[in-house]
Structure formats: C-alpha cells, structure tokens
Amino acid sequence: MRHIDEYRDKKLVDVLLKQIWEASKKPIRLMEVCGGHTVAIRKFGIPALLPSTIQLLSGPGCPVCVTGKSYIDKAIKLVARTDTIVATYGDLVRVPGSGSTLEKERANGADVRMVYSALDALEIAKQNPAKKVIFPGIGFETTSPASAVTVLRAKKENTENFYFLSAHKIMPPAMEVLIDEEVQIDGYICPGHVSTITGSGIYEGIVDKFGLGCVITGFEPVDLLQGILMLVRQFEMSSPKVEIQYKRAVKPEGNVKALKLLDEVFEQRDDWWRGLGIVPKSGFKLKKEFECFDAEENFDLELPEAEEEKGCICGAILKGLKRPADCKLFGKVCTPENPVGACMVSAEGACQAYFRYE
C-alpha cells in the first residue's frame, strides 16, 4: 500500500537500526509526546529492537488522558437535562467522571451520540431544532482547527441550538513545564500531526531554554527509527536543535490557514492538565464574539470539585517519572475494561498501550 509499505520496509528498518546501534554510546532518555507515537512504538514492537542505551518514555500527548474529571462531569451534567444531546468523539464516552461516564448515562436513557467529526455534531443540531446539541471539543492542534471551522459555520448559518464545550489544549507550554519540573529527559520525539498545523517554530524555545533536541517525527516504523536516530546523533554530538523528520507532512511554517482559523475563533487561557496542574496559556477558549456557542457561558455548570482517584499515578506516568508497570493498580484494578485513570481509557493512553502490547 502506497505511503505505508515503504515506511514499514524491513530492509530500511534494519539499516536504521544498525545506524542507531552504532551511533548510541551514552544512555539517553527520549520522550514521545504524542499518544499516537506511544501506540505505534508498542504496536510495531520497537523497544525490543533498540540498544539498552535508549529509553523511551511516554509523555502527556493523549488529550483524553490529560483532561480532568471535572470536564466529563460537565458533559454529564449537560446530557442529564431533558432538552440536550451530547454529540461526541467516541473515545470520550468511556472516560470516568466523578461518578459516571457518558456511556453509563446513555444506558440510563441520556441522548449521547458518537460522531466522527465536529461538523457531524452541527448536522445533528440542525436535524434536532427542539434540542440543544453540545459538542465536547477535545484534542490538541490536530482537532482544534476542525472545531474552529464548525463554530464558524454555526455562526454563519445562525444555528442557535449548537454549543461547544472546549477542552482543547495547546501542546508546547506543557512540554516546557515538563522540563521545568525536572523530568529527566534528553530529547523530545515531537508530535507529527500537531506540528503539521503549528509548524516547527514552536519548539525553538525548548532548544534555546533547555538545550533539548526536538525532532518532529512521523508515525510509521521507519519514521520513528529515523527520528530516534536524529535525536541520538544530536545528543552524542551535543548539538540540540529542531529538526523535521516527518517532512512529507510538516512544513516549518505549519498550516497557515488552520492557524488563522484558530486565531479567529479561540483565545488562549490557563488550563489544568492531569499530572501537571495549571499550565499557563495551554488551553483554548472561544472568543467573546462566539460566546453564544460556548456551553460554559450558556449553561449552569457549577459542580463540586472533582477528586482524582487514590492510588492512580497517571500524573507521574504522563510526566515520564513512572512507568505503567510501577502503578499498583495497573492490570489488576485498572484495566481497559474498568479504567481507573484516564491513561487506561484512551487507546492512546500510555497505560492502555502498555497493557495491550507488552
């Protein structure tokens, strides 16, 4: 299959592995920020192929995992009303809130629908004019442009019963906080799809301030191994920089059109991340002129403070300080069927990826 087979080519993989084994002398800890990378690394069985000098850590790049329970509580409070429909991406329905999930609420009769795009949620709003349709917008720069397009269309078409509950987050501020908190890493395998939108400039600060290499990497085995090789070489030569491995998708300037859309619709706000707490300017909120679509401005979403699970070390795992196997709950109390922490809920969460593939 074109665009896949060439990046899974065994011969090419072997060449890269040979170069990695030759290049890597000093112990190096690399963090893959993106949940998509975590899954690909486990799915292709990459750790078993690397020399013992290289340790891969899973970072905070799974949007579901870093979002707090209170967000789910809000969505549940909204769908508990008789006049609402919550239209959501599928990976959110099983995420535990304080006492329930959207999936359980659906079983109790709430109108929760799964959609594959934000525009589908808008369509549901148009088809159900008597209902208020809420779309929980979650994700990094990969999904926020689609949310922006949808809000703009809702405004243009004057759809009065469509609401947006934002949990959109911005990646680079969290990556800086991780280093501030003295997480011991020597380089970032930077997210390929986020960077398609943002471009490579956003990582320059990490190189300048912290002297860490940043390589924007794709999601196929050849991509990942080449990205790892580039980081190892930077590290061995003590010359950290921003490099793009994923050149077939990422341009240094990013997707200018998508960035303009984000700027038009959203403003930055301080946001809470599981494991990291409040990170300045790391979240997106709808701008004032789109307030009529903002669920938080139009519904009473006051709720008691949500408590995170006892014993769950998702926070430390997202920071790369602990591995899933270090958690007492992992694989025993906390499984993909009955997730305690969010890292086990999402297919891109570090705990679920480890559970499934290791």
Next chain:
Amino acid sequence: MSNGNKIVLSHGSGGKRSRDLIRNLFFKYFGNEILSQGSDSAVFETPAANLAFTTDSFVVDPLFFPGGDIGKLAICGTVNDLAVSGAVPKYLSVGFIIEEGLEISVLESVVISMAETAKQTGVEIVTGDTKVVNKGKCDKLFINTTGIGELDPKFKKISSGETIQAGDKILVNGFVADHGIAVMSVRNELKVQADVLSDCAPLNKLIAEVLQVSENVRFMRDATRGGLATVLAEIVQHKSFGIHIDEEKIPVRASVRGMCEFFGFDPLYVANEGKVVLIVPADDAEEVLEIMQKNELGKEAQIIGEVVADHPGKVVMQTQIGGKRIIDMLVGDQLPRIC
C-alpha cells in the same frame, strides 16, 4: 403476499395472519419433510451417538451489506459453530423477532437468502418461531438460529482443544477483517466507500475436507467478533503453552489494511464471518494447507504461527519489522451490531 406489504402486529399473533406468513413465506422457501409436518416440535431420527448443539442470535445493522445479509449470516454463523466443533451440521431452528412495519419484501429477501445458504450447506431448517414487536422495540429484524450437528467420536476433543501441544502449527483460511470493514463501510455515519465484501460463508465443506486428510486436528474455532487476535488469546488463556505468530504471514487485503489504518483499527481484532483458525500437528500442517488452498474458501490459507512452550499463556507476534508485541483479547469497544 396477500396481506399488504408491511409486517403488522397481527403477523405475530398466532392467528390467521401468522399462519399465512408461515405458509406463504417460511414453508414456501424452507420447505422440507420435517418442517412441513407443522407440529410443535420437529421430530427426526439421527444415527449419531454424539451431537453438537449451538445457538446464536443476529442483530446486524444494516440488514444487507456487501457480500451478505442477516439471513446468510444467521445460517453461516450457526453452521460454522457446529463445523468448527468437528460436527456435520444437520438441522437448524430459526426464530424471527420482527419490528412492526418491516416491508414484507425485505423479510422475503432475507428468507430466500437463508434458504439458499441452507441448501448450499446441506442443512435443513426444521422448526421456527415468529414474533412481531411494536415499532421501536427492536430494529427491523433480529434472527436466532440454533443448530444440531452429528459428531464423529474421533473428533470429540476438537472443541475443547485439550490435545493442543507445543510444536503444533496454526493456520487460517484466508484474508482477515473483511466482514467488519464491509459492514462498517455501509454504515451511514461513516460516509466512506470501500470495495470490500464480507467474507460471510459456510465453512462446513472446507472443514470436512480438512478432517478427511487429518484426523489429528487439535482445535478449530471461527474467528468472528474480536477477530483473529481474540481467538488466539483465548486459546492460550490459563494454559501451559504460548503462541507465536508472524505478522507477515497473516493475510490482510490491501484495501482492508488501508481502511484499518484510516480508522485506527487493528485488522487482527476486526470481525470475520468466514474464517476458521486451525491448530494441527506439525506433521499434518502442509497437507492441511494444501487441501485448504484447493477450496475456494481457503485459497489464501496460510500457516501463521505455532504453539510454543515459551511464554505460557501469552500470544507473541513478531511484527513485520522484526519487533515483538503481545496480542491480547479485544478490550473496549469494537463496532456494535456487526453480526
């Protein structure tokens, strides 16, 4: 049909309309000596001392999908469950739960498909039941089939897999994940087009040919919901052996692989309706493979791995790039109402 063109509640009342439906539709297409007795129970003789007995319900949405329909699925599903136990499928019961308002022509198409598939597999539909529920209380049509097969005593241990041992080879009869992708591609919400047909097919003849050449087949199972991966993971659960498979050997169509990449599915976990996993002694493996590849339903058969003494209780796959990963049971959601 003379009763108008839609199913109404009285079609399930047991009265005249019920009788007309049974005579004009079910007897017409399923007709055989035992069914036409029209009694409360099908009464028949069997020479077998050992019987296999199984049941399955079908709620697939949509009713018609590329490569099959709920009727064909309902026959194949139960026939395959009997066949993989080493039995020769003989008799089926059919239960219909119909939503009020279903077009009778739709029901007729399903019934014709069931009759054709039953004929193809050599089973007889000997008893049945029809219920009609109010609009909204079920979705169009649900079908239950229950089957009886005759089991040769020498194959009695196949269904439990108790004779599986390290060194045995693992085979599959062709491309995996076709059914799940075919059904998904016609679901309204996805708006994608894929030229993939469901693999829905009766496996009893293929399996009979295999049992002709190897009496030592250790285990068979049809890989339906949960896919190939789930079957393999079930085999090793709480066992003193493990399984090693080779990703490169697992047949997956390029178009199916593409769809799986696009939607983030792993083809090993996507449903099949015409795939059997076989475990056979190493000495018999090549012969079994050869006989399978001569059958239309086994043309793409492959030896995909083996039973090993290492890593007991675990399925380990060598990935296409030479890495290793564990294959566990399906967790979380797959697509609902796939069969």
